[in-house]
Amino acid sequence: MDDQLSRVFSALADPIRRDMVARLAVGDATVNELAGPYSVTVQAVSKHLKVLEDAGLVSRSKQAQRRPVHLEAEVFDLMTKWIERYRQEAERRYQRLDAVLAELAAEDDTEQTRAEGEAS
Secondary structure, three states: OOOHHHHHHHHOOOHHHHHHHHHHHHOOEOHHHHHOOOOOOHHHHHHHHHHHHHOOOEEEOOEOOEOOEEEOOOHHHHHHHHHHHHHHHHHHHHHHHHHHHHHHHHHHHHHHHHHHHHHO
16 A cells, blocks of 8 residues: 555545544644544544545644644545546446447337338
């Protein structure tokens, strides 16, 4: 897991970390603010943040006594490009399948019309 994309997806595999990312999308927060809704220790939240930080998803800055955590939204561009590449490939496959199904349906209609004409 040396590449950033693998680290990002691995970091987002945990539901608490995904929730933290969703909360940080609204605005920066301190570790204590992030820890609030969870029944885990501040130390556990710090470990989750370290994983997110190592993946490049968040950064911490120092503002006087506060050390707010900031979401690095540009990392999502990397994920979006990766996902989009596979979405486009899946879309092409569905279009080919639609074409084959339409062709089969047209052949079936032709055979059915021919059979009805012979029966008359």
